[in-house]
Amino acid sequence: WEHGLTVPEAPPTRVDREVTGGEVLPFGDGARVVHAPGHTAGSIAIHLPLHGVLFTGDAVASVERVMLGVFNVDRAEAAATFRRLAALAPRTVCVGHGDPLTENAAAEMEAAANAV
Template sequence: MDVVEVLPDRLHMLRFPIGQAYLWRDGAALTLVDAGNSESAPRIEAAIRSLGLRPERLERIVLTHCHGDHTGAAGELAARWGARVLAHRLDAPVVRGEVPVPEPVLLDWELPLYAHALTVPAAPPTRVDQELEDGDALDFGDGAYVVHAPGHTDGSIGVHLPRHGVLFTGDCVAAVGPLMLGVFNVDRARAIESFRRLAALTPSTACFGHGDPLTTDTAAALATAAAEAGTEAGAGAPAG
């Protein structure tokens, strides 16, 4: 696993073979946005320690959606260190294991990619301590708030830290190859609407569920990609 600094003394990306999580720091207090797959807890703990931080200061784990490459280690980390787990109300039953993970409506070019995604270990049922709604304020990042961004899943969210210009998009947006709408959506039209809503926040730093964070000309790049999403040019397979 790679540990990549995004913002000095504030934000690091924890990059796994598939997907990634983000560690936000408010002094010694820590927030994890997404939690990797079910085998990721020891690597996340090691990453925290490698930064000179303490896993017991992990206060919350915010899940951008219910897929196993984002929720897998949340329960283990929460049980071990006392962190609270937060997820949108519509995805919380999936995270808890009460209902199955929703099946995406796949485009033809997504089929082989999806077969690879199915190799991610299934996530164990995980408690959700707080069910989120659009606009909810979160007690980190000097005033973070929830942006409901359905389409990838019904309860997908972005997390916006306006005072720092940071936006976590979850899998609504991807940066694997060109900046684009994320894949494997349950409702592509709603996902496009969510992409455009997130882009309208004009962040200076965008952190994606897949692909490297964007820290230069971010707002313009998001606006262009959001405008192209769903057009003939934006609807096909990514290049490269």
């Protein structure tokens, strides 16, 4: 972990289906899987391009301001992921921690990505 914290090992979670970046899932009029490494190697985001909605998981947080998620296994990779997610220019962003961005989401994401 980036701050030298030791985290106890958790038992694995059952996987029902593996997905890959770029895959289109059959909901939300074509939900696209976005590979989003950095927080963890296998992190993903889900983008609903027809609706302008992005689910970021823990890659992005919105606690008083939009920011890079914390506790990343690879901060440089997490920052690169943040910039790629911002480039999707979503209208609504649902984050892993904090309130969703429902106004000026694309501009807020871009500004935060430029600050990373």
